[in-house]
Amino acid sequence: MVSESAGNAGLVRRLFRFNRLHRSFESPRYLLKWLVLSTLIGIVAGIGAIVFYTAIHYANHWFIEELVGYVQPSPAGEGPTTIMSFWSSARPWLLPVVTTLGGLVAGFIVFTWAPEAEGHGTDAAIKAFHEGTSIRARIPLIKLVASAITIGTGGSAGREGPAAQISAGFGSIMANVLHLDAQDRRIALATGMGSGIGAIFSAPLGGAILAAEILYKDDLEVEAIMPALIASIVGYSIFGAYSGWHTIFSVPRDLAFSSPPQLLYYVVIGILCGFIGRLYARGFYGLTHQFHHLPLPNWVKPGIGGLLVGLIGLVIPQAIGMGYGWVQVSMGTGLLSLPIWIILLLPFVKILTTGLTVGSGGSGGIFGPGMVIGGMVGAAVWRLSYHVLPGVPAIPGPFVIVAMMALFGGIAHAPLAIMLMVAEMTGNLSLLAPAMIAVSISSILVGKDTIYSSQVNTKADSPAHRLQMSFPLLSTLSVHQAMTPLKQCFLTSQTVADAEKALADGVVSGAPVVDHDGNLRGVVTITDIQRLPANQRADKSLKEIMNTNVVTLDSYATLDEALEQLTSARVSWAPVVDSDPLSPARKILGILSAASIAQIYRRTLAKDSRRMRGVVEGTVMLEAKIEEHAPLVNKPLRDAHLPSECLIVSIRRNGELIFPRGSSVIQAGDTVTFLVSPQGEELLQNYLANRTPVLATS
Incomplete structure (x- = not known):
């Protein structure tokens, strides 16, 4: 019964294995594969977004609203936008206590069970994509709990980073279970990242494009777009069924760009957002660097950051929490009720509180604070020019929306995705024209600075594509062209002593082990044999010591993929097996080694x-x-x-x-x-x- 279930699991895994020649959505099998995988990722993204959103809501209700007595304004799609005076709260003096305890508890959880869950999550997912590493199974749960505590107790952080890491973590886990190859693992991870963000922000198109755009400063991971579109719409549908189908922010229906002279104001917004975006990135990582060098236990540092955020919140309460409600307020005439010094200072104070919260090791995203910073830059431009300069819009909404796009689109090097996301979050596409001007200028001024330190410039700079870009000839050669015939293999019933004798005079360090039907069961190496005491080698069978976790290669995989598999597994050779996904057996066709790859590479180059x-x-x-x-x-x-x-x-x-x-x-x-x-x-x-x-x- 066990062997039957294991065989079925192996068959399922093999159904999801494709060589590069068949990696096209014009291939029905490849399309079916990603329909299934993306749907599973999207389901987890939607459910994860619901759980995370609910956890933040309850944490904020218990700690900030009930304990401190302060009710922050919410965006129109998520609650009341009423502005409450902070000092009319029941216990305003408790705010620093709550933010400090929240930082300590979140820090203890993260640094005790999953230190890699610190920070804003999206950067960790980008790093895992480029390095080809897996996200540990515990990360999504730890990230969810720690981020809900951090944000719910007043920490200045967003919810997109944790949402991205939760669903990206599932994509990574699923790739491991199904034994997907290196490229498909990365696509699954990127798909999870985009669908998680798209679901929790009710922006499925922007989230899907973000999955391809956010990985590089000057490039796109085109292969991730179609899977991410499928997963993102599934995640959005599940989250929308729970939270409703409205946009996060509410803006007037007639809000539109209809005055070309206003482009001058959007040029100014683009310039300001470019410079303030660079300040955001450098300020955030400057504070992160300072916290990393504090001679204190890591779990204590988020508590210090929380204390400082709470003290700042006593003076400028608009700088705590996610801050989306203040963006909603700034889009309408309610902006006039805020003191002008608050409007002018808030972008810079929000940079500070975000650095103190997330840079100290707290758990939360930096996309949300970036939206608030950008939105308040646009609000400040409107507030200073309203009734002073001609042609200014009657309400600050257009300036706020475009500035949100310009600031984070530039510093995240994801202009297209951010424009689409903000358009979906506000339900307004008519401001994309002036946004293009502002985002372009902002991106130019940002240069190579980025808010995501794990981004690389192009595919050629990414370990994920380095072999393909450095040795393009390898991507045109297949494994079956370079493999050598199988010269030696062992039966599972043979003794260790038999294998030791056969390998003693050979030039190879090991050989495959097969059953009596010729199906691959494992490999045995000299190192495996030497681990067994010499006096036991004549009595032990190879079945007892062989390595069953074998790296295998499909015969029609490309050589750059095969070389990446060998180097990632730190082995010099691997058996080549029959690539027929409908066959449960694994017949060995030959052996591929790093040396044989080098030989065919040199031989092909030498040909005329x-x-x-x-x-x-x-x-x-x-x-x-x-x-x-x-x-x-x-x-x-x-x-x-x-x-x-x-x-x-x-x-x-x-x-x-x-x-x-x-x-x-x-x-x-x-x-x-x-x-x-x-x-x-x-x-x-x-x-x-x-x-x-x-x-x-x-």
Whole structure:
């Protein structure tokens, strides 16, 4: 019964394994695969968003509203927007006590059970993507509890980072369970990150684009977009069914851009947001650096940060908590009720309180505070220019919305995603035109500064794609071209002594272990044998000591993927198995080693030919100079008897391009471009070398 269930689990895992040649949403199996995976991730993202949202609500109600007696304004989609005087609270003096205790408790939870859950979460998920590491199973739960306590007790943090890490953590766990390859693991993680953010902010499109955009400063992870779109809409649907289908912020329906001269104001907003965005990033990481060097236990530091935030909150209570309610207030005429010194200081004080909360090791996001900082920059511009300069909008909403997009879109290097998210959060698309101006200017002024320290510039700078970018030829070669035939393997029933004797004179450090049907069961190495005392080796079978957690390679996987698998597992060789996902057996086809990869790489470079991906998915283009001994020389193409699955695309002779016909005659020295399937490439190479006869095309 156990073996049957294990076999079924193995079959399910194999159904989700694809080589790169079939990684296209035009492939029905690949589409089905990501429909299933993305739906599962989206379900967890939606449920996680509900649990996290509810936990924050209750924590804030118990600690800030009940204990301190202070009710903060909420965005229109989440509660009342009524402004309450802080000093009319029942016990305002308790605020520093609550924020300090919240920081201490959250810090103790994080640094006792999951130190990697400190900080804002999104950066940790980005780092895990690039480095190919897994997110531990406990992280989502620890992050949820610690962040709810931090935010619910008045810490200045957002809810997007924890939401991203919760669903990204599930994506990572699911990838481990299904044994997905390295690239699919990363896509699952990015999908979880985008769907978590899209769900909790009711912004599914923006969240999906964010999954692809936030990983790099100047690039996109295009493969993540489609899975993230599926997961994000599933997560949003589940969260919306619980919280309602309204937007987070409420703005007038007639809010629109209709005055071109106003673009000058949006240019000013873009400039201010660019500089203040850089201040946000540098101030945040400056405070983080200072806290890391404090000679105190790590779990104490969030308590110190909480104490300072609470003391600041006694003077400027608008700087505590998430602050989304104050953004809602600033979008309307309620902004006029706030003292102008509060409006001018709040962006800078919010930077300080966010650095003290999250930079000290507290748990929470930095996207939300970035929205508040940007929104208050726009509010300050409107407040200073209203009734002073011509053409200013009648309400501050347009300036606030565009500034939210400009500040965080620039410093996060995710302009498109942030514009879409804020548009979805406000239900207003008409301000995208002026937002493009402001976000572009802000992004230019930000330069290479970023609020996410784990971002890299482009795919070429990411460990996730370094092999593919550094050795592009490897991505056009497949495992079956480089593998060597299986020369030695052992049966599970053989003794350890038998294996030791066989490996003693060999040049390899180990060999596969198979059952009597020839199916792979494990591998055994000299190191495994040496762990067993010498006097027991004649009595123990290989089944008892073999390593069953084997790295296996699909025969039609690309060599850059295979090399990444070998280096990630820190092994020098691995068995190549039958890649048929419908077969529960794992028949060994050969062995691939790092040395054989290097050999075919050098051999391919040395050929007088050039290899590239074909214009058609699943094909390869081979450009070769025709030698005198080639069988197609001085023959019409109709009589050349080319190998099957091979087509001549072009002929270049003395700098002249010739388009082939049946009557065309190829001469020695011509450079010919072939379009061939990966399976037929070896036949073509043999044909050109005139080594063996091949089956001609009809």
